[in-house]
Amino acid sequence: MHPSTILTLCLTGLAAASPYPRQASNLTNFLLVTTSQCPSTANSSALADVSALSLFDPYYQANYIIRTIGPGYGSLPRFNLTSGDLGSLASGPHGVGTFVYNSTGEVEGGQLMFSKEADEEDGNLALKNGYLLTVDGEEEGWTICGGPLDEEVIYWKGNSTSCTPTYIHAVADAPY
Ligand SMILES: *[C@@H]1O[C@H](CO)[C@@H](O)[C@H](O)[C@H]1NC(C)=O
Ligand SMILES: *[C@@H]1O[C@H](CO)[C@@H](O)[C@H](O)[C@H]1NC(C)=O
Ligand SMILES: *[C@@H]1O[C@H](CO)[C@@H](O)[C@H](O)[C@H]1NC(C)=O
Ligand SMILES: *[C@@H]1O[C@H](CO)[C@@H](O)[C@H](O)[C@H]1NC(C)=O
Ligand SMILES: *[C@@H]1O[C@H](CO)[C@@H](O)[C@H](O)[C@H]1NC(C)=O
Numbered sequence: 001m002h003p004s005t006i007l008t009l010c011l012t013g014l015a016a017a018s019p020y021p022r023q024a025s026n027l028t029n030f031l032l033v034t035t036s037q038c039p040s041t042a043n044s045s046a047l048a049d050v051s052a053l054s055l056f057d058p059y060y061q062a063n064y065i066i067r068t069i070g071p072g073y074g075s076l077p078r079f080n081l082t083s084g085d086l087g088s089l090a091s092g093p094h095g096v097g098t099f100v101y102n103s104t105g106e107v108e109g110g111q112l113m114f115s116k117e118a119d120e121e122d123g124n125l126a127l128k129n130g131y132l133l134t135v136d137g138e139e140e141g142w143t144i145c146g147g148p149l150d151e152e153v154i155y156w157k158g159n160s161t162s163c164t165p166t167y168i169h170a171v172a173d174a175p176y
């Protein structure tokens with residue numbers, strides 16, 4: 001996917017296409033996907049260039065990063081958005097224990113990352129129109145970039161040549 005191929009048109013009027021037009025702020029336990037299209041669809045399978053997203057800890061590090069994952073995964077993480085942070089239940093390092101992992105706050109050029117360490121500060125994430133993941137109100141800036149073990153991982157405004165722009169949608173059902 002070439003950077004110029006993301007559809008930058010996402011007028012607020014298209015929010016009517018959201019499958020969650022009225023429950024926008026109540027969407028819980030959602031999945032996250034990347035897609036090159038801004039407007040939502042009722043069925044996530046129909047999103048352009050859709051990829052499911054999964055937590056990733058390639059070297060058993062303390063924090064999870066996020067990778068795209070194709071068909072054949074075992075399960076997908078579900079998320080809530082509270083006080084500007086995404087949260088997800090996940091197993092601890094080496095699969096020991098289960099913890100709430102919260103997003104760590106997005107900075108330009110930084111990875112979408114989750115930590116189980118306490119962080120009292122509100123984050124800068126939101127779901128615009130109930131589905132479109134934003135950083136400080138901006139939906140454009142998410143990138144899919146080359147990562148560890150030849151996986152594709154998510155950065156906010158990743159600037160390496162391997163990065164391509166994407167949108168991130170919250171969806172109720174897996175695309176595949
Ligand atoms: C959704 O959230 C709004 C505002 O917080 C609340 O008024 C409404 O009752 C909620 N709807 C449902 C279905 O939980
Ligand atoms: C979405 O569409 C796909 C492909 O047409 C279909 O297999 C799937 O059952 C649909 N999912 C839902 C939740 O309707
Ligand atoms: C999200 O919130 C709902 C309702 O409070 C809760 O039942 C669910 O376990 C939470 N999911 C995650 C992944 O934290
Ligand atoms: C890429 O992002 C990093 C992290 O913000 C920054 O240090 C670096 O200067 C950026 N490089 C370019 C070419 O913009
Ligand atoms: C994660 O976020 C939830 C919701 O804001 C909060 O209650 C919890 O204390 C946070 N946990 C950590 C470890 O930061």
